[in-house]
Amino acid sequence: MGGWVLEVSKMAIYMAFPVAMFHWFNQPEYFERWVTDTKRQIFPREKQEDRDAIDEVIRKQREKKDMELLKALEEMERREKI
Known part of the structure; x- marks a missing residue:
């Protein structure tokens, strides 16, 4: 077979490869x-136009939600008066 020199060489390669990597x-x-x-x-990177478009959509959605809440509040007030 190989002898002790071959075994030492193989062990050195087995140990040196992971350390080197x-x-x-x-x-x-x-x-x-x-x-x-x-x-x-x-x-x-974000483009400013994209950021502006996103901010516009957020603003519109908030306005829409605020209008829905305002209508619901007005409806509740109208029902309480009756």
């Missing part, structure tokens, strides 16, 4: 760049 992939610059790029892909 850990060292390589845990570099702060690499990790920060990867996280930043991934975050930009998942959450692109």
Whole structure:
């Protein structure tokens, strides 16, 4: 078979490979760049027009809800008077 030199060499490779991969992939610059790029892909920057459109929809929905509540309140007051 191989002998003790082969066994020591295999053990060194078995131990060096995970340590080398850990060292390589845990570099702060690499990790920060990867996280930043991934975050930009998942959450692109908002455009001001999009934000304005969302705010407009929210404002309209609030006005609609306020009108519904006002009508319900007026109906309750009208019923109490009768």
